[in-house]
Amino acid sequence: MAAAALIVLLLAVAAPAFHSQTASAAGTAEKETHIKVYWQDVYSGPSPTAVVVAQAATTNTSKTSFGMVVVIDDPLTDGPDLNSSRIVGRAQGTYIGSGKDSLALLMNMNFVFTAGKYNGSNVAIMGRNSIMDDVREMSVIGGTGVFRWARGYAQARTHTFDLKTGDATVEYNVFIRH
Ligand SMILES: *[C@@H]1O[C@H](CO)[C@@H](O)[C@H](O)[C@H]1NC(C)=O
């Protein structure tokens, strides 16, 4: 009687664990997705998508923008020209001047897809963006929707940068395993 009860108890405890193990072992095969978008940082005009919300009190940091905080809701387009390309999503988040003696931003943003097969899904990107380098690599640290469990990396290349206005178009190639 005691032995039977013990077996029932063991099964009750073991069964859920066993079940969840098989579920993850039989989980869907991992995919690798490459997404290329153009990130449109707009300071100029009547409807900027990048706003400076904080700056360091000292002007001794202006060369590297150290201490500057920018909030963005930048269009992500399928081509480099913002006017004639399709908007496939938004880059929402912040970037922070985080290099005291070098020009390096800390990017912290979600790529929020609003069109096509990724509509409704997000990819979270965080990393160092040394903007004068030809290629900057950042981490993909997560995702939602079709990008659940995402990890990977993003490579950014400046397409155009307007020194006068600060407007920039940057090509992002994002490689995601999910
Ligand atoms: C800026 O800081 C450096 C040290 O980091 C100092 O030598 C220099 O005098 C400062 N310049 C100004 C204008 O305060």
Ligand SMILES: *[C@@H]1O[C@H](CO)[C@@H](O)[C@H](O)[C@H]1NC(C)=O
């Ligand atoms: C896009 O349109 C704006 C406003 O109409 C204009 O000022 C800008 O020069 C255009 N940009 C390009 C690359 O054509």
Ligand SMILES: *[C@@H]1O[C@H](CO)[C@@H](O)[C@H](O)[C@H]1NC(C)=O
């Ligand atoms: C994206 O998804 C939303 C919510 O489901 C929907 O309202 C919208 O029409 C979709 N956009 C496109 C371009 O498919």
